[in-house]
Amino acid sequence: MVKWKRLPLNSNYAVAYAVKDADVDVIAAYPITPQTTIVEKIAEFLANGEFDAEMIHVESEHSALSALVGASAAGARVFTATASQGLELMHEILHIASGSRLPIVMAIATRALSAPISIWCDYSDLMNTRDASWITFINSSAQEVYDTLIMAYKIAEDPRVLLPVMSAHDGYIMSHTVEPVDVAEDPEDIRRFIPKRRDRINILDPDRPVSIGTIVRPEWFYEVKYQQVVAMREARKVIKEAQEEFASRFGRRHDVIETHMMDDAELAILTYGGIYGTAREAVDMMRAKGMKVGSVKLRLWRPFPADELRKALSNVQAVAVVDRAISYGTPIAGPVALEVISLFYDEKDAPKVISFVAGIGQRTVTEYDFVGIAEKSLKYLSSGSIPKETIYWGVRGVEV
Amino acid sequence: MASKPVYRTVFDIPREEYFAPGHGLCAGCAAGVIMKILTKVAGPNTIIVNATGCVEVATTMFPYTSWKVPWLHVAFENAAAAASGVEAAIKVLKRKGVIDPNKRINVVVVAGDGGTYDIGFQALSGMLERGHNVMYVLYDNEAYMNTGIQRSGGTPKYAWTTTTPVGKVWKGEWRPKKPIADIVAAHRIPYVATASPSHVIDMMNKFRKGLDIEGPTFIHVLQPCTTGWRFDPRYGITIARLAVLTGMWILWEMEHGEFRVTVPVPKRKPVREYLKLQGRFRHLSEEQIEEIQRMVDEEVERINKLVGRTVIGPVEE
Ligand SMILES: Cc1ncc(C[n+]2csc(CCOP(=O)(O)OP(=O)(O)O)c2C)c(N)n1
Numbered sequence A: 001m002v003k004w005k006r007l008p009l010n011s012n013y014a015v016a017y018a019v020k021d022a023d024v025d026v027i028a029a030y031p032i033t034p035q036t037t038i039v040e041k042i043a044e045f046l047a048n049g050e051f052d053a054e055m056i057h058v059e060s061e062h063s064a065l066s067a068l069v070g071a072s073a074a075g076a077r078v079f080t081a082t083a084s085q086g087l088e089l090m091h092e093i094l095h096i097a098s099g100s101r102l103p104i105v106m107a108i109a110t111r112a113l114s115a116p117i118s119i120w121c122d123y124s125d126l127m128n129t130r131d132a133s134w135i136t137f138i139n140s141s142a143q144e145v146y147d148t149l150i151m152a153y154k155i156a157e158d159p160r161v162l163l164p165v166m167s168a169h170d171g172y173i174m175s176h177t178v179e180p181v182d183v184a185e186d187p188e189d190i191r192r193f194i195p196k197r198r199d200r201i202n203i204l205d206p207d208r209p210v211s212i213g214t215i216v217r218p219e220w221f222y223e224v225k226y227q228q229v230v231a232m233r234e235a236r237k238v239i240k241e242a243q244e245e246f247a248s249r250f251g252r253r254h255d256v257i258e259t260h261m262m263d264d265a266e267l268a269i270l271t272y273g274g275i276y277g278t279a280r281e282a283v284d285m286m287r288a289k290g291m292k293v294g295s296v297k298l299r300l301w302r303p304f305p306a307d308e309l310r311k312a313l314s315n316v317q318a319v320a321v322v323d324r325a326i327s328y329g330t331p332i333a334g335p336v337a338l339e340v341i342s343l344f345y346d347e348k349d350a351p352k353v354i355s356f357v358a359g360i361g362q363r364t365v366t367e368y369d370f371v372g373i374a375e376k377s378l379k380y381l382s383s384g385s386i387p388k389e390t391i392y393w394g395v396r397g398v399e400v
Numbered sequence B: 001m002a003s004k005p006v007y008r009t010v011f012d013i014p015r016e017e018y019f020a021p022g023h024g025l026c027a028g029c030a031a032g033v034i035m036k037i038l039t040k041v042a043g044p045n046t047i048i049v050n051a052t053g054c055v056e057v058a059t060t061m062f063p064y065t066s067w068k069v070p071w072l073h074v075a076f077e078n079a080a081a082a083a084s085g086v087e088a089a090i091k092v093l094k095r096k097g098v099i100d101p102n103k104r105i106n107v108v109v110v111a112g113d114g115g116t117y118d119i120g121f122q123a124l125s126g127m128l129e130r131g132h133n134v135m136y137v138l139y140d141n142e143a144y145m146n147t148g149i150q151r152s153g154g155t156p157k158y159a160w161t162t163t164t165p166v167g168k169v170w171k172g173e174w175r176p177k178k179p180i181a182d183i184v185a186a187h188r189i190p191y192v193a194t195a196s197p198s199h200v201i202d203m204m205n206k207f208r209k210g211l212d213i214e215g216p217t218f219i220h221v222l223q224p225c226t227t228g229w230r231f232d233p234r235y236g237i238t239i240a241r242l243a244v245l246t247g248m249w250i251l252w253e254m255e256h257g258e259f260r261v262t263v264p265v266p267k268r269k270p271v272r273e274y275l276k277l278q279g280r281f282r283h284l285s286e287e288q289i290e291e292i293q294r295m296v297d298e299e300v301e302r303i304n305k306l307v308g309r310t311v312i313g314p315v316e317e
């Protein structure tokens, strides 16, 4: 039996505990709000000898991820964390990490992008990494943060996958909010779930020399990149397996999406991250008033859980997708809304998709906002005219 | 006290090859010689971390590689950061018993001047300051050669490049070469040296020391580039030798703060001898050649002062 101790942790500290319990070998990170306390907590663990790892005090996020590419290529289990500008500075190496097929794990405390500068939460940093071939989770509670990070190593290091994993949570809203979290009493319980392996070919070992990161001509490059497509496809299966094994070992079940009150819902509210809890509460409030509304949480962003979403949304008349990032210059500017629309493209009797943007730069989103979004959506539905453009919810000076 | 040299004659050069022929470096490129010698000195227990540049693209055209030792390329500006990660991984994996703790594994960066003076400078400084046990080998061909001869912080004054062309107004590069080895030495790392492929034994001993000395070490090797410097491919090593004999390129080492010129030049040749073989200096006026001569004279004087006696002599025609 696995014993747990319940600790009051914010999501950043939940990450740090997971890193310790996963017995990570090399950590390289650079300070940025609201991520910084993750690395501070890890440093505290190391300073007290609570686990053994090398911490590389790099001079930038670009070097943080570069150092991890080196460390992972040398066979170590590695970790970094960042946000916003730091994630942007890493961008070049995001693609190199996945293209080199290295099982790097990174936590993101999401934050808006400059300019103007904002240290507060939205998901524009995460959404800019969409095409970098990283498996990407978005968490909604500190417990989920701890559990996902542990599963991340299982998934990333699986020989069928060998892709890096990003695990995100809301900056401030979660990174600095304390919740009860069950962490392993004995880290060995976690370590038995994610045993370290050295069976991949991309390890720099003098007894078996390989060249990693070579130049690849047009006659080979496409095939190499296609293998990433296959790995992402495989990852869907591996993620399911990891969740199953996690549930049977540890008794906590997570899935790539989560639904609430969806059985007879006419309208679904789909969102991700810390505000999902708010959406759920709004659903309960609306249900009490007899409105047939349910909610769907997107926990896995890449690979996109298309089948699961299609199934979950098959019976609703409309889905309101609430995004916290803007893709500028396109009518539908919500990154997740775009994906949901493409899910149902060309399908008969498909639910109508209504795209909302909210919570930009941590503009507050309450239950009443979700109620408003639902009421508005139902109104569009009954009028028969679904907006072809994103609705910018909560921005001053704009009528919706 | 400076440690003793390990290699004395060419017969001491190890016979084992870890850098295979068949690569795509230009005929006459001195980088191939440098890599061949470097890997011979370093041996099989070596991991190379290569920055983007000529050596990287020319030696690893998939599905082939010239490297018989583990080799990693990440990007242009981050070889020092990637090597920091490799070194840290080896350290902790030894501690955890995954890698045999008695096995010595060399971690060596190979990077060009662009990847070192300019875009890779921050990562380099970070690696030096954190004290990683990595030898950084800068092969300096004095421009961005891989992208077609654009100037870098390592381009010498008045050299023609494609971004400092010779026209009616511009007359080649107008700024002097950045003293990168001095800047590296200012990080107070245990070993910094300059080397030239014309002085192979000297270069080998410097690689040896760079590998043996604990902590970050830096070897700055001049690498004549037939394509970018515009000379007949057969003259690569001749030009490297002339760089040393004219005092354009002084061979020194700094071991634990102790400075030493390893190849004294009692009688210097005029810089003209070095410049005249290279098309990149073809446009120079007499005044410009004299100015370069004065710059070299001043540097020689500075070095002699540093040593405390005349190790590099006066110019003799
Ligand atoms: C971030 C980034 N900017 C620019 C380049 C393009 N680039 C590739 S190699 C190179 C020049 C390399 O010059 P140097 O470091 O001197 O090595 P050399 O090619 O001369 O051996 C440049 C500019 C790149 N690969 N990455």
Ligand SMILES: [Mg+2]
Pocket: B112, B113, B114, B140, B141, B142, B143, B144, B145, B146
């Ligand atoms: Mg160069």
